[in-house]
Amino acid sequence: MANEIPQTRVRRRRRRSRRIFRAFMVIGLLSFLILGGAAGYFAWKLSDVAADTNETLERGKKSDLRDEAVDPKQDNFSVLFMGLDDRDSTLEGRTDAMVLATFNKDNKSVKMVSIPRDTLVNIPGHGEDKITHSHAYGGTDLAVSTVEEMFDVPVDYYVKLNFNAFIEIINALDGIEVNVPFDFTEQDSTGKHDQIALKEGEQMLDGEEALAFVRMRKQDPRGDLGRGERQQEIIEALIRRSASISSIRNYDDVLQSIEKHMKMNFTFGNLISLHRYTGSIDNIDQMQLEGSDTYLGGVYYYQPAEQSRLNIAANLHEHLEMDEETADNSDDSANAEE
Known part of the structure; x- marks a missing residue:
């Protein structure tokens, strides 16, 4: 049975940030989107930041679901992006957004599934509970193992960051251009209601406005579908804005924000190798975990629908070509016996 959490805390947390399932997918992607023009001083700075933000999992470099560790330079791999509603640099507590992404080296495609923060899952050692609590109970390692058990898919890498990173990075880019579908108001990053007012039409959004753009749901007549399209637009806008180093006039600010508000187990070499996926804007498949309240x-x-969970697991498994990997290993074993 799920562990009980004081109801006042749950309600307060839910009011502030429950509806941001995919908001931080955008920032997780930034770890490779800004590499298009990495050179010289920028590359040196990025190398320094990568070293400072690197945090190895307790399990080591290899997932228990892998025969050997993978290398983004030559293998298919997966990344768990985690967004935390944490304003300081501790990056602790519950996750407000979790996105599992797989990357295929041959067709340079990306598949993503967003996991709602209230999803009922088995958290190893804690029983059934909301997946948002996995990070609070056991940090990055427990969050990773929970997701691996949920989909039976290895999590090779992770990136975790907070609201500050989202806001500061977009501000360092001097904003991003999107098409606001209609007038609406939304709370700001501190939870104050109706602080951000956006008008219909094409416009440049700063960090706070972009966060409101991806978080708003209740005022959208299309609900989660409309919000999902807005989040996709944010991703595309970030790719366009940050594809070249020349578009980042304040890249020192970007790197400083990442250094303060992000942790990952990517090395600098890993990040550079991800440059080949920067052209995947038209080859991103976003899947939805269906379920019920x-x-x-x-x-x-x-409550996730079991068939939806199984379908997504199979899709990610196929994208990572895990079946082919298993078959290859079986053939090698058979040949060795002969």
């Missing part, structure tokens, strides 16, 4: 012991959960 449920209450256990008076606590709200998102």
